[in-house]
Amino acid sequence: MSRIAAVIGGGVIGGGWAARFLLNGWDVRVFDPDPEAERKIGEVLDNARRSLPGLGNVALPEEGRLSFHATMPEAVAGAAWIQESVPERLELKRKVFQAVQAACDVGAVIGSSTSGFKPSELQGCATRPEQIVVTHPFNPVYLLPLVELVPSEANPPEVVAQAKAVLTGLGMYPLHVRKEIDAHIADRLLEAVWREALWLVNDGIATTEEIDNAIRYGFGIRWAQMGLFETYRVAGGEAGMAHFIAQFGPCLQWPWTKLMDVPELTDALVEQIASQSDAQSGAHSIRALERIRDNNLVGIIRSLQPTNWGAGALQNAHDQARSGDMGLVQDISEVADIAAPVLTINRAVPLDWIDYNGHMTEARYLDAFAAATDRFMQIIGCTPEYIASGGSFFTAETHIRHIDEARAGARIQVRTRVLMAEGKKMQLWHEMVEGERMLATAEHMLLHVDLSTRRSVPPPPQIAGALQRFAAAHAGLDLPEGVGRAVGAPR
Numbered sequence: 001m002s003r004i005a006a007v008i009g010g011g012v013i014g015g016g017w018a019a020r021f022l023l024n025g026w027d028v029r030v031f032d033p034d035p036e037a038e039r040k041i042g043e044v045l046d047n048a049r050r051s052l053p054g055l056g057n058v059a060l061p062e063e064g065r066l067s068f069h070a071t072m073p074e075a076v077a078g079a080a081w082i083q084e085s086v087p088e089r090l091e092l093k094r095k096v097f098q099a100v101q102a103a104c105d106v107g108a109v110i111g112s113s114t115s116g117f118k119p120s121e122l123q124g125c126a127t128r129p130e131q132i133v134v135t136h137p138f139n140p141v142y143l144l145p146l147v148e149l150v151p152s153e154a155n156p157p158e159v160v161a162q163a164k165a166v167l168t169g170l171g172m173y174p175l176h177v178r179k180e181i182d183a184h185i186a187d188r189l190l191e192a193v194w195r196e197a198l199w200l201v202n203d204g205i206a207t208t209e210e211i212d213n214a215i216r217y218g219f220g221i222r223w224a225q226m227g228l229f230e231t232y233r234v235a236g237g238e239a240g241m242a243h244f245i246a247q248f249g250p251c252l253q254w255p256w257t258k259l260m261d262v263p264e265l266t267d268a269l270v271e272q273i274a275s276q277s278d279a280q281s282g283a284h285s286i287r288a289l290e291r292i293r294d295n296n297l298v299g300i301i302r303s304l305q306p307t308n309w310g311a312g313a314l315q316n317a318h319d320q321a322r323s324g325d326m327g328l329v330q331d332i333s334e335v336a337d338i339a340a341p342v343l344t345i346n347r348a349v350p351l352d353w354i355d356y357n358g359h360m361t362e363a364r365y366l367d368a369f370a371a372a373t374d375r376f377m378q379i380i381g382c383t384p385e386y387i388a389s390g391g392s393f394f395t396a397e398t399h400i401r402h403i404d405e406a407r408a409g410a411r412i413q414v415r416t417r418v419l420m421a422e423g424k425k426m427q428l429w430h431e432m433v434e435g436e437r438m439l440a441t442a443e444h445m446l447l448h449v450d451l452s453t454r455r456s457v458p459p460p461p462q463i464a465g466a467l468q469r470f471a472a473a474h475a476g477l478d479l480p481e482g483v484g485r486a487v488g489a490p491r
């Protein structure tokens with residue numbers, strides 16, 4: 001399978017797809033008759049490049065090649081994935097599929113970004129209906145992992161499996177919608193909230209800002225990590241879900257919502273909503289709002305990684321699946337050259353590591369070096385299982401030198417070597433680089449500890465042995481410049 005994706009329609013969503021594929025190493029070909037498409041996609045890419053690479057703790061592959069094409073056949077020929085993101089009009093989409101299928105490979109997947117059409121509707125006039133599935137993403141496509149994968153009865157399981165594999169490889173979460181339905185799953189939920197919000201503005205109950213505050217200060221944060229049912233299960237107290245329904249079920253019969261009606265979108269209502277929205281957010285340009293949104297989304301998703309929950313767990317699994325490809329090993333047996341410093345970090349600088357000076361903040365250097373130490377511990381056999389059995393290393397002393405700056409999205413690598421390993425002591429030297437540029441060094445003294453007594457003790461033979469192999473091999477390297485450096489006493 002080629003790693004070429006064709007993006008048909010390069011607006012808000014097509015631009016996001018282009019960024020998602022490109023930053024995951026695919027070549028991307030765009031077809032969009034809009035003469036502004038290249039500029040618009042360029043701006044989406046600028047935002048994606050600063051936010052997506054640092055979302056996980058493992059670097060993404062080298063970016064693919066982006067090209068713009070004057071004709072649809074030129075864009076789709078030879079592509080393994082074709083993503084349609086033209087405006088939400090059934091006739092237009094059907095025409096696009098006919099043109100795509102006249103030129104694309106029979107084995108390619110054709111995904112549609114449609115928010116509402118069922119796959120069987122899209123497949124209506126297609127030459128090969130089995131090739132077309134709904135792959136409905138969420139904005140910003142380059143950061144949000146959800147993609148609703150909706151097949152119809154015309155799609156064989158192999159096409160669904162192929163689509164799932166590609167989307168998972170892009171770090172996405174393909175939610176297989178087993179039974180096609182208008183507006184899939186998520187947009188049905190969103191539309192219900194949207195309709196109710198329009199009523200609240202229409203009836204003069206709340207402004208656009210008050211409604212947004214009702215979401216973002218409360219249940220919006222809650223939904224980001226547990227969704228609806230798990231949240232309500234907890235809200236039922238010790239008696240759980242059944243008790244929750246017994247208590248709040250009857251409210252559903254009360255006139256709490258107007259869900260089935262839609263307010264008429266008169267000029268006056270549209271003007272009211274637009275001017276409230278201008279008052280709320282008009283101080284920022286759309287691109288600035290996108291950057292604020294991306295900073296926040298990255299922070300939220302990254303906060304779920306240590307708890308291995310929801311979108312954080314998904315990102316961790318994606319990192320784990322790619323770590324070998326990015327040269328990160330788990331065990332001494334996988335180390336190709338034991339005499340060379342070991343690659344212990346290969347990642348991009350995330351947005352939440354950037355400070356008011358516009359570069360990676362000092363605490364995050366220690367964060368990265370601590371993660372490098374953790375990986376080195378793992379490589380010599382101090383694994384999570386060993387730690388759970390009662391042994392570990394504690395850091396007794398650290399010295400970091402800050403040599404150069406790193407910006408958001410910069411790819412950083414840390415290489416680690418053993419300076420000394422004697423009895424319970426392990427002295428490590430880490431060097432952090434961006435390409436050829438040295439960014440920082442760190443020297444750590446660690447002690448092996450018995451976690452039940454909290455006292456330092458020598459490591460068991462299997463760990464001591466692995467450590468000694470590195471120590472002996474690294475002793476042949478020149479002593480790095482800066483070893484043993486201290487800030488020094490004031491004169």
Ligand SMILES: NC(=O)C1=CN([C@@H]2O[C@H](COP(=O)(O)OP(=O)(O)OC[C@H]3O[C@@H](n4cnc5c(N)ncnc54)[C@H](O)[C@@H]3O)[C@@H](O)[C@H]2O)C=CC1
Binds near residue numbers: 008012031034085139
């Ligand atoms: N905007 C959103 O929040 C979301 C939209 N979607 C879906 O994504 C699709 C696209 O929506 P947006 O990106 O928002 O629209 P958009 O209006 O931003 O972009 C559509 C693009 O398609 C191009 N286009 C029009 N006719 C074309 C043709 N024949 N061939 C190639 N390109 C053509 C236009 O020039 C434009 O750049 C729709 O189906 C929509 O329902 C899905 C998820 C979220």
Ligand SMILES: C[N+](C)(C)CC(=O)CC(=O)[O-]
Binds near residue numbers: 115137138139187190
């Ligand atoms: C408004 N919308 C129906 C186009 C929204 C979506 O389809 C998904 C999203 O990103 O909210």
